Amino acid sequence: VKKCSLSGSWVNDLGSNMTIGAVNGDGNFEGSYHTAVSASPNEIKVSPLQGSMQRGTNQKGQPTFGFTVNWSFSDSITVFTGQCFVDNDGKEVLKTMWLLRSRVESINNDWKATRAGRNTFIRTG
Numbered sequence: 001v002k003k004c005s006l007s008g009s010w011v012n013d014l015g016s017n018m019t020i021g022a023v024n025g026d027g028n029f030e031g032s033y034h035t036a037v038s039a040s041p042n043e044i045k046v047s048p049l050q051g052s053m054q055r056g057t058n059q060k061g062q063p064t065f066g067f068t069v070n071w072s073f074s075d076s077i078t079v080f081t082g083q084c085f086v087d088n089d090g091k092e093v094l095k096t097m098w099l100l101r102s103r104v105e106s107i108n109n110d111w112k113a114t115r116a117g118r119n120t121f122i123r124t125g
């Protein structure tokens with residue numbers, strides 16, 4: 001199967017954009033994330049991401065990965081995890097699930113502090 005690389009620019013089903021840099025020898029990478037949506041009252045700003053992808057030798061070119069977005073405009077953080085697939089037209093698709101953890105004032109509100117969801121990313125440009 002054609003290799004699926006994370007490096008480059010992506011857009012997801014919400015219209016959020018992300019750019020991922022080179023993946024280093026340890027499988028780690030950095031990048032930036034510009035979310036199209038937010039539950040924060042603050043103005044949305046580009047936020048840094050860092051993550052890792054699996055590059056096992058038996059990997060058939062469709063690696064699993066995870067990354068964390070440390071929101072620069074809101075006291076919250078999101079972890080994404082997923083896999084990079086090459087679809088039938090040879091296009092690369094990232095299928096992910098995420099957990100968004102918001103800061104809450106009291107442990108009594110901890111129950112409502114984590115949102116979960118899915119996002120699909122395709123390459124831009």
Ligand SMILES: O=C(CCCC[C@@H]1SC[C@@H]2NC(=O)N[C@@H]21)NCCc1cc([N+](=O)[O-])ccc1O
Nearest residue numbers: 016035037038039040071074075076078102103
């Ligand atoms: O909104 C954010 C940051 C942007 C998250 C974008 C998500 S990440 C998954 C998904 N995929 C994607 O591309 N964009 C979305 N943080 C929560 C803010 C917040 C809200 C409340 N509140 O509403 O009560 C309380 C406390 C809080 O800190």
